[in-house]
Amino acid sequence: MTGIAHSVAAAFARLERLDGVTGAVVPRLFGLVLGVAGWYGLASVFPNRLMPFPGETLALTVELVATGVVTEHLLATSKRILLGFAGSMVVGVTVGTLMGLDDYARKFFLPYVVVGMSVSAVAWAAVGTLVFGFSVLAPVAATVLTTFPFVTVHVWKAVEDVDDDLTRMSRSFDVSLPRMVRRQLLPDVTPGLFSASRFGLAISWKIVTLAEMFAASNGVGYRLFKAYQRFRFEEAWAWAAVFVIVILLIEYGVFRPLERRVFAYRSEARPLA
Amino acid sequence: MTDGLAESTSGARADGTSDAPAIACSDLSKRYGDESVLESVSFEVPDGEFVALIGRSGSGKSTLLDVISGIEQPDDGRVTFPAADGDATVGHVFQDPRLLPWETCLQNVEYVHGDDPDYDDDVGRRYLDLVGLGDQYDQYPTQLSGGQRQRVGLARALSVDPDVLLMDEPFSNVDEITADELREDLLDLWRDFEPTVVFVTHDVTEAVRMADRILMLGDGDLFGDVDVPLDRPRSIDSVEFVRFREQVREQFREQG
Numbered sequence: 001m002t003g004i005a006h007s008v009a010a011a012f013a014r015l016e017r018l019d020g021v022t023g024a025v026v027p028r029l030f031g032l033v034l035g036v037a038g039w040y041g042l043a044s045v046f047p048n049r050l051m052p053f054p055g056e057t058l059a060l061t062v063e064l065v066a067t068g069v070v071t072e073h074l075l076a077t078s079k080r081i082l083l084g085f086a087g088s089m090v091v092g093v094t095v096g097t098l099m100g101l102d103d104y105a106r107k108f109f110l111p112y113v114v115v116g117m118s119v120s121a122v123a124w125a126a127v128g129t130l131v132f133g134f135s136v137l138a139p140v141a142a143t144v145l146t147t148f149p150f151v152t153v154h155v156w157k158a159v160e161d162v163d164d165d166l167t168r169m170s171r172s173f174d175v176s177l178p179r180m181v182r183r184q185l186l187p188d189v190t191p192g193l194f195s196a197s198r199f200g201l202a203i204s205w206k207i208v209t210l211a212e213m214f215a216a217s218n219g220v221g222y223r224l225f226k227a228y229q230r231f232r233f234e235e236a237w238a239w240a241a242v243f244v245i246v247i248l249l250i251e252y253g254v255f256r257p258l259e260r261r262v263f264a265y266r267s268e269a270r271p272l273a
Numbered sequence: 274m275t276d277g278l279a280e281s282t283s284g285a286r287a288d289g290t291s292d293a294p295a296i297a298c299s300d301l302s303k304r305y306g307d308e309s310v311l312e313s314v315s316f317e318v319p320d321g322e323f324v325a326l327i328g329r330s331g332s333g334k335s336t337l338l339d340v341i342s343g344i345e346q347p348d349d350g351r352v353t354f355p356a357a358d359g360d361a362t363v364g365h366v367f368q369d370p371r372l373l374p375w376e377t378c379l380q381n382v383e384y385v386h387g388d389d390p391d392y393d394d395d396v397g398r399r400y401l402d403l404v405g406l407g408d409q410y411d412q413y414p415t416q417l418s419g420g421q422r423q424r425v426g427l428a429r430a431l432s433v434d435p436d437v438l439l440m441d442e443p444f445s446n447v448d449e450i451t452a453d454e455l456r457e458d459l460l461d462l463w464r465d466f467e468p469t470v471v472f473v474t475h476d477v478t479e480a481v482r483m484a485d486r487i488l489m490l491g492d493g494d495l496f497g498d499v500d501v502p503l504d505r506p507r508s509i510d511s512v513e514f515v516r517f518r519e520q521v522r523e524q525f526r527e528q529g
């Protein structure tokens with residue numbers, strides 16, 4: 001009797017584990033398969049010269065990586081992105097924090113942020129090139145100007161939504177300001193900082209590659225554009241693949257693990273909640 | 274130095290306690306926008322006394338505690354702590370627990386200690402044991418029931434060894450049986466540590482059971498201030514208890 005009960009319980013436990021695995025893997029796999037199948041579908045409709053099959057693109061990507069040309073241009077692009085991203089985070093976090101804390105600052109900055117969010121990235125890239133020429137400053141300035149309003153809005157909202165009751169609790173126990181910032185305020189705004197940096201980095205990628213098309217003489221965007229100009233579409237696709245792979249690496253290699261660590265308290269809390 | 278001189282200068286008594294009140298509120302007024310919540314409220318609480326503050330919902334009980342603990346500045350009047358020479362340690366148990374969700378019970382208690390050299394985790398554990406959370410040191414608030422969270426808030430407030438303990442309906446989210454246990458525990462703790470307590474409740478029975486004295490708040494002012502003439506431990510079924518409780522209820526109903 002107990003023997004049966006045990007094996008039934010064990011079977012259920014196995015099922016649950018299996019469910020955990022399928023829950024984690026199946027949606028991702030499904031998404032990937034659908035994407036690749038769609039690509040195949042389109043590639044078989046369009047002329048191969050315009051749109052190669054996934055296998056061909058991947059092969060060319062590997063070939064480009066092997067020659068070292070990818071490393072060279074990816075490094076150039078990464079440097080611009082990192083500078084632009086860092087710049088927009090510094091500006092965005094500062095302005096966003098001020099806007100969240102202070103009514104005057106909010107009224108002062110809001111028009112700039114709203115306008116900044118709608119100004120076209122191309123405009124900034126063009127202005128950047130006019131002002132700074134082909135130096136690294138052109139794409140970086142364009143990135144900072146385009147990205148910081150979005151970072152600002154995320155940080156502003158996070159700071160504004162800080163749990164006031166917790167702040168009052170800290171004050172009633174005379175907790176020092178540095179301790180309060182480290183233990184109460186920062187953890188409270190961390191989710192907002194995460195989405196701000198996600199957005200910030202994604203937008204930085206777009207702007208830098210765009211700016212590189214006419215304001216640089218190297219970088220992934222530059223190569224992509226050159227490939228188009230010379231009607232080497234298969235090469236353009238390969239550069240686009242490089243782009244996609246790097247984005248996914250950053251998401252799953254950096255953001256996700258970092259999030260898992262920072263928000264451990266949430267997932268630990270889940271089984272009982 | 275003669276006793277008489279000591280009395281006249283600092284109010285200190287021979288047994289080390291003090292005649293100076295633990296809390297002195299004078300002419301406290303507090304407005305939110307056009308709404309006046311407290312209007313010239315004055316009272317004193319002797320050192321070590323257990324005071325219950327009762328009043329209807331929205332009468333300003335929480336606001337009064339916030340003003341006493343310094344979270345809110347009064348628009349008029351002031352709060353002083355003469356018995357502690359103005360520098361009282363205040364422990365505040367809030368109406369909602371107000372725990373840091375990203376920290377464990379133990380970390381939540383530790384949080385309010387800053388760089389206090391006397392504090393280590395053993396101290397924190399002792400206070401969590403005291404409120405019956407001996408198995409929950411490393412749990413996060415979301416893993417606890419509402420009543421357990423409230424008890425972490427209580428452990429946190431007790432752990433600072435408060436001169437003044439402010440409690441805002443601490444047992445309102447706890448089932449009747451657990452609340453009964455916690456009330457007894459609180460009275461034990463009060464006897465052992467002798468803090469001055471201001472205990473907010475809208476439950477007249479609870480007020481009569483716990484307090485030395487009952488303050489009634491309504492329409493922005495105190496309209497009642499009665500001593501509880503009952504010996505401890507109190508039996509809530511005794512004739513004296515029931516009679517006094519009805520008396521308080523009557524006054525509360527007529528004026529509150």
Ligand SMILES: Nc1ncnc2c1ncn2[C@@H]1O[C@H](COP(=O)(O)OP(=O)(O)OP(=O)(O)O)[C@@H](O)[C@H]1O
Binds near residue numbers: 310330333334336475
């Ligand atoms: N931060 C605030 N801003 C504006 N009004 C407030 C604020 N805090 C409290 N009030 C108002 O002050 C009045 C008293 O509130 P308070 O929370 O002190 O009442 P209470 O007696 O504790 O009520 P309850 O028994 O429901 O907890 C209420 O009318 C409330 O709306």
Ligand SMILES: [Mg+2]
Binds near residue numbers: 336
């Ligand atoms: Mg209240």
